[in-house]
Amino acid sequence: MKKIISIIIVFITISSQAQTKKWTLIECVQYALENNISVKQSELDLATTDIDKLTAIGNFLPSLNLGSSISENTGLSFNPVTNNAQTTTFLSVTGNVNVGYTLFDGLRNVRTLQRAEISKLASQYRLDKMKDDISLFVANGYLTVILNKANLEVLKSQNAVTQEQIDRTEQLVEAGSLPRGDLLEIKAIDASEKQNIINAENNITISLISLAQLLLIKDYENFDIEDEGYDIVDGGIADKSISEILSKAKETRSEIKIAEQDVELAKKDLQIARGANYPTLRAFFGYDTRYTNATSFIQVTDPDNPSVTQEIGVVEGTGQSVVGTFPNTVARQVGADPFLDQLYQNDGIGYGLSLNIPIFNGFSTKGNIKRSKINLQRSEYQLEQAELDLESNVYQAYVDAKGAFKSFEAAEIALESQQLAYDYAKERYDVGLTNAFDFSQSKLRFDNAKIEVNRAKYDYIFKLKVLELYFGIPATELKF
Template identity: 25%
Template sequence: MMRKFIFGILFFSGITLLAQDTKELTLEECIDLAVNRNLRIKQSQNNLIAAESNKRQAMFNFLPDLNANAGYFVREGSFFDNSSGQFATATTRSSRPEISSNLTIFNAFANHHLLNRRAHEYNSNLYRLEDSKIVIKANVIRSYLSVLVDIENLRVSNERMEFLESQLDREKKRVSVGVGNLETVYNFQSQIATERLNNVNLENQYQTDLLSLSQLLQMNDGTELKVVPLDFENMQILTEFDSYNVVLEEVLNNSFQLKSATASKKATRAQLSQVKADRYPSVGMGVGYGTQYSSNNSGDVSSQFENLNYSFIGASIQIPIFNRYSTQNRIETTKIAFQNAKIAEDQAVLDVTNSTQQDYLALRAAQTSYVTAQENFEALNQTFEFIKKRFETGNTDFYSYLESLNNKNRAEAQLINAKYTIVLRKRILDLYRGNN
């Protein structure tokens, strides 16, 4: 009964795995999918919308405002009624609707500085959004190429295991006809067992890296991901690249991280000018129109509203004298913020330069390794074919044969890793150079 139950579980699990959808994606498709789904990018997009709203509001600050007010009042007791111009002691009903507008004539250019600040804040958020996209793209490239390396390593391991198994079958046949020896058979079986363990570890690494890529793409719907291998027909990309000075100049000119830091510094400098403007007088102008009604006046409501109207125009000046040092405190804290913004800009230059140096050095090292690994693999492969023939004819021992095979496989793995490291570093450097 238990065996049937276990078989049933395995059977339906197999059906589920077979029914699982498979999605095959290229590198560019993975990049687009990750950018469109990434939650941090969506947050950056929302921050950009908010920055755009703040910028628009700063522009509207140059316009006059417009206000309207009205009310209906019932008063008891004695008071002087301004509408009727008499002292009233009865219940009085009154209304005084009014519309007015105010315009700031001068405030030490505080509105200009605010608009300048909001514009730079908008640019900073825009560059931060683009930098987030670049970071996501670079992460996808790293993860994608890790999966490709795993696939190549698994291919080499599978070919090695198939080759060892074929040699084992050959040696067993030799033993069966009395021309082989059991020691060689046991040696092949031991090597096959070792390679199977290595193959399992490589498969686990592949599944781990594939999961990391799926998580970057936010593929949480159970879809199985498969990646499309890269085309290496143009081998010049593996050995040619621009000089470091050219690369660094382009990276610095196109770095969204640096552009965002610079825009933040400019925004803080504009904020400092805006805060300093609070120390100076401000001048404004206001105009308005209103009418009124009171139950103490003769005439109906409509006639009073028609006859008791008024208009006004005026100017005002506000001079700050003492506000408990709040303006000076804001100036000092904004100065510190500005200094920190300058430090952040310098740090961004340093970070971009350091990362470019590391990526470029890794690229050049991988290119050098690739050329050497290619020559090494060709030589070791030729040596292996020679020793293989000698082993099959009984002219060399098993350990020399196995050492030659191991050397060939190691050289092939080094060649694969060097090739994909070149592609990884080059693609990432191209991203930061502005070649998306």
């Protein structure tokens, strides 16, 4: 019984720990990279390139094909062994082995293999970009939850102060030191703050659900994150110049690498299309054999009358007959030879070279070459556009990060001022030198200043991390 109780207690403890697990940002990012559908699709695209490469390698190997057929013929048919027409029913079996090898095809096999390798590299870069994008989405969603939780703590702490003011104001009203209107004003503030707390709790729930959906986690009720220990961590990126960040981005960002590989793919496609203008030289080897169970007829000497004498001519002038003796043969039906014997007796081998020289194919090759040239120009334009977009995005991220930092500094200065103003208003209200409305306005400005500091802080953290990504820091190595 004690063992059963102990097992139940352990199970309850484990279940409780599982329910109260709080996810860190790194855990969320890693989980998303392992389970996100878009990432899985990119991984499948990468796996497909391995198949393309395997196929390209196979083009360098000889082709080997085995063939066989079996049939039964009734009526007038040609015996596949004797090639004689006969009216009967017989079974025939044929088999063959063919080997072919491409000696030259305008280097298209070589170009195809090179293209497969480039395609695999491009797919890897697309996968890396997808992981960076997903990591940013997760980080943004995660920081949104933290921001909402921080705002909720601000609202709760300020409401606790309001509760104290309500108690104090009730005492002053009962003592006749303050009018009853001040108490009503404070209670109205309390009601408004509680409504804001409810809205803040709803914002947390919604942001948690959004993050869980991004992670493909369906247990929304028990999903929560670790909301402590996240602060502004600058690894020195804020002190770097825009030119340094831009130069690093061009070296490391997947957008540029993808566009560069697309250009290389277009070049290979053009080379493959041009290769169709060259002759194709192939070597071949074939082996075939056949079997039939059809009976056949052979000529044999008649044992009863082995020879016959026949006139073969006359002597000119005398008219004397000239006779000769010949074997007397008769047709005899014989059965088919054994299966294995026929396979050896009826086999044949063929080998040689085949040359195919393209002369005219309805402008198909010419059209493919022109189409490949256009695709190459298009990919070159896309590379140029990708470089321009990257430069624009880096500049925007740099300006956003600088602006977010200044906004955060201004919010902190504003909070200090509102803190002083709130403390002064509270002191005046406590001694009855200001009314409840003026005090509530000062308190509202103080609350908004705290919320604005939180917003500016996490906005700066996110934009700083975006800038670090452009500098080439992997998403999984970002520090918060």
